[in-house]
Amino acid sequence: MINVLVWNEFRHEKCQPAVAEIYPRGLHAAIGEYLSQSEDISVTLASLDDPEQGLSQEQLDHTDVLIWWGHMAHGEVSDEAVERVCRRVNGGMGLVALHSAHHSKVFKRLTGTSCNLKWRHGDRERLWTVIPSHPIAQRIPEHFELPAEEMYGEPFDIPKPDEVVFLGWFAGGEVFRSGITYRRGAGRIFYFQPGHEEYPIFHDENVLRIIKNAVRWAKPAASAAPVECVNPAPLEH
Numbered sequence: 001m002i003n004v005l006v007w008n009e010f011r012h013e014k015c016q017p018a019v020a021e022i023y024p025r026g027l028h029a030a031i032g033e034y035l036s037q038s039e040d041i042s043v044t045l046a047s048l049d050d051p052e053q054g055l056s057q058e059q060l061d062h063t064d065v066l067i068w069w070g071h072m073a074h075g076e077v078s079d080e081a082v083e084r085v086c087r088r089v090n091g092g093m094g095l096v097a098l099h100s101a102h103h104s105k106v107f108k109r110l111t112g113t114s115c116n117l118k119w120r121h122g123d124r125e126r127l128w129t130v131i132p133s134h135p136i137a138q139r140i141p142e143h144f145e146l147p148a149e150e151m152y153g154e155p156f157d158i159p160k161p162d163e164v165v166f167l168g169w170f171a172g173g174e175v176f177r178s179g180i181t182y183r184r185g186a187g188r189i190f191y192f193q194p195g196h197e198e199y200p201i202f203h204d205e206n207v208l209r210i211i212k213n214a215v216r217w218a219k220p221a222a223s224a225a226p227v228e229c230v231n232p233a234p235l236e237h
């Protein structure tokens with residue numbers, strides 16, 4: 001069983017009626033409901049206004065893969081919570097960072113760069129699968145379209161990804177590395193660009209399947225553990 005924590009700052013849904021109409025119980029609930037249909041996935045929902053910001057050490061210790069969506073409240077996430085999350089990622093917990101999570105404290109800390117990019121509201125996006133054999137691309141077509149999405153464009157200020165699994169093309173002409181992977185310590189990270197809150201992106205079957213595939217890919221290896229600094233006796237004498 002893969003224990004997944006779907007974390008959402010959960011603010012737009014509370015202050016923008018148009019967003020609440022798309023995600024009445026929050027976008028994390030929409031993602032969680034889809035994932036819960038899989039017998040190998042156990043879902044817990046959490047948000048910024050929960051005790052310990054939904055990111056207690058106990059909760060993180062029981063999490064195999066953390067899904068993260070944040071935007072307007074990045075600055076409210078405490079440095080202590082960021083420290084706990086990053087330590088768990090280095091220890092083997094998977095992280096799936098969605099859309100505006102590119103500017104979250106957690107993602108910027110794990111990449112070490114500004115993660116700045118170009119953006120513009122309201123563009124049609126065509127996503128291209130560029131590594132069809134990748135586990136995250138299983139049962140995803142060679143390309144699919146989102147009728148309306150926020151444009152994210154290059155240059156995207158990130159370190160070189162381990163893999164670029166999906167590329168995004170926007171009707172305005174820009175392109176973007178929309179699905180990328182990293183390893184940090186024992187942990188696997190997948191960043192996925194779609195997911196602007198004003199569009200029903202987390203009701204799209206391909207987007208949801210990619211997130212589910214990413215959960216299975218990012219789950220900790222059986223041997224996942226932080227590498228300790230040790231001073232051993234020599235093996236030969």
Ligand code: ZN
Pocket residue numbers: 099100150195196197
């Ligand atoms: Zn957005």
